[in-house]
Amino acid sequence: MxxxxxxxxxxxxxxxxxxxxxxxxxxxxxxxxxxxxxxxxxxxxxxxxxxxxxxxxxxxxxxxxxxxxxxxxxxxxxxxxxxxxxxxxxxxxxxxxxxxxxxxxxxxxxxxxxxxxxxxxxxxxxxxxxxxxxxxxxxxxxxxxxxxxxxxxxxxxxxxxxxxxxxxxxxxxxxxxxxxxxxxxRGLWRATITVHAPSGHSGSSRAVMGAISRAAHLVRFLDAAELPGADTASGFPLPPKLSVTSFHGGQGFSVTPDRCDLNIDIRTVPVFDAHDAETLVRKAVAELDAQMPAPRPTQIAPIAAWPxxxxxxxxxxxxxxxxxxxxxxxxxxxxxxxxxxxxxxxxxxxxxxxxxxxxxxxxxxxxxxxxxxxxxxxxxxxxxxxxxxxxxxx
Structure with a gap:
């Protein structure tokens, strides 16, 4: 036509x-x-x-x-x-x-x-x-x-x-x-991460690191993670990208929460695929749990992965x-x-x-x-x- x-x-x-x-x-x-x-x-x-x-x-x-x-x-x-x-x-x-x-x-x-x-x-x-x-x-x-x-x-x-x-x-x-x-x-790898901690009264004389504070440390670990740049030799012009897209935990003012949920979105490329994305997140989670132990380990629930x-x-x-x-x-x-x-x-x-x-x-x-x-x-x-x-x- x-x-x-x-x-x-x-x-x-x-x-x-x-x-x-x-x-x-x-x-x-x-x-x-x-x-x-x-x-x-x-x-x-x-x-x-x-x-x-x-x-x-x-x-x-x-x-x-x-x-x-x-x-x-x-x-x-x-x-x-x-x-x-x-x-x-x-x-x-x-x-x-x-x-x-x-x-x-x-x-x-x-x-x-x-x-x-x-x-x-x-x-x-x-x-x-x-x-x-x-x-x-x-x-x-x-x-x-x-x-x-x-x-x-x-x-x-x-x-x-x-x-x-x-x-x-x-x-x-x-x-x-x-x-x-x-x-x-770019492809993607997405997961929900659940961070645990002991709950307690926010006014207690006993210091308690709640789940929100632990999750904030995890976000810092993730933000500091090194991602490769664009690999133009492969013909794919964009680099990978990591974003924390959701952060939920707690209610009111008087309780330090025992749970905080994060959504993680990682955009993948041929030189940094879904396996690499999951490995990076699991490494950050392992670092959090080793440095700041909690009664329950941090949980990772993969949601979606596209190439x-x-x-x-x-x-x-x-x-x-x-x-x-x-x-x-x-x-x-x-x-x-x-x-x-x-x-x-x-x-x-x-x-x-x-x-x-x-x-x-x-x-x-x-x-x-x-x-x-x-x-x-x-x-x-x-x-x-x-x-x-x-x-x-x-």
Whole structure:
């Protein structure tokens, strides 16, 4: 599809995106039925094959659109989330979070950038390919994930666990952002640490080091831990990073608490992986328990571990997206992102992914989220061409 055809689709893409934004779908807050119902109605009206995805508990977590080609070949997937971040302080917004209005070339509202505009665009690409599907190799899947912002990635997990779905050779995720294609991201290792201590009265004449004080020492040990720098020789440009993201313990004023819980988030890279992250934390915990003994040892409960990933620019689907952008006159750079994303989950399953190329945006996960529409025809044309190149390659 060329740029002119992309422009012709803009009005319809925008209309569907507006309908989606008007349906609140905050992850873990709103039900996903209404927003997915908008998509189901749109897909059914165009006779596009689709079905609901459910998690292990039977909860609705997404939709899967499948356009099988008429020739043997690999399946490729487009992925966009249709749940959103919370609104936060609504009084701080200069427009309603579910506005969906277009003002001065910006589409306004939560999900405009992340990622209801991409979901609308990917549905249209599926509709464009359906009439010529017999001439294509493999097939195209469009995953509309309604459980992404919870961190569960329920839609993606249900898709990968679905035995009826063809395993994709690669995935292009529709996160926003112009000027670059995200081809990699740091991984993560997360854990909750429980620090114990004797409890006592805060006014007692007997000195008692409570769990909060012990936990504060642990934080200092962790902050002082040496992490490697970026290993540019490996082709991964970012260093690892350790953050204490939660610290809870105690109640009131008169008791020194016997327990304090910490959340630890370590972003991993190829030269410092999940094993290294866990080893570092266990060393710090062992140092705490040796220097400041307590009745019970400090406990570590690992929560999640995802590997880092990075595609070379000549690997698919990164190559197809970069080539399609170049053909559209866009000079994009390949970027490795600091935050983790669905690409890490896919990497754990051995599925390569890009995790971002889209329209410019503001207010992502913050107030006054908006997406700029002038670039939408170009973005549409790039994804359309990339998908066609992949489905015509086998």
């Amino acid at each position: 060329d740029l002119q055809q992309g422009k012709a689709r803009t009005a319809s893409v925008l209309e569907l995106a507006q309908e989606l934004i008007r349906q609140p779908s905050r992850g873990g807050i709103d039900g996903y039925g209404p927003v997915l119902g908008v998509l189901e109605d749109w897909l059914a009206a165009r006779d596009l094959p689709h079905r609901r995805l459910h998690d292990g508990a039977g909860d609705l977590v997404g939709l899967l659109v499948e356009i099988p080609g008429g020739r043997p070949g690999s399946w490729w997937a487009l992925d966009a989330c249709v749940d959103t971040a919370p609104y936060g302080d609504e009084s701080a917004w200069s427009f309603p979070p579910d506005s969906a209005e277009v003002i001065d070339g910006w589409l306004l509202g939560r999900g405009a950038a992340d990622s209801k505009l991409a979901a609308a665009m990917f549905c249209h690409i599926a509709a464009d390919l359906a009439p010529c599907a017999e001439s294509l190799h493999g097939g195209l899947a469009v995953l509309l994930d309604a459980d992404e912002h919870t961190g569960n990635f329920g839609g993606a997990r249900a898709y990968l666990a679905d035995e009826a779905a063809a395993r994709p050779a690669g995935v292009m995720i529709g996160y926003p952002g112009m000027g670059e294609v995200v081809v990699g991201g 880092p990933f990075r595609l070379a620019e000549d690997e698919q689907p990164a190559a197809a997206l970069l080539d399609a952008a170049a053909a559209a006159g866009l000079r994009l750079r390949a970027k490795t992102a600091g935050p983790s994303n669905i690409g890490n989950l896919l990497a754990k399953k051995g599925i390569p992914a890009t995790a971002g190329f889209g329209v410019p945006y503001e207010g992502l996960h913050g107030i006054d989220e908006r997406a700029h529409l002038a670039e939408l025809p170009q973005v549409y044309a790039v994804y359309q061409r990339a998908v066609l190149d992949l489905l015509q390659a086998d």
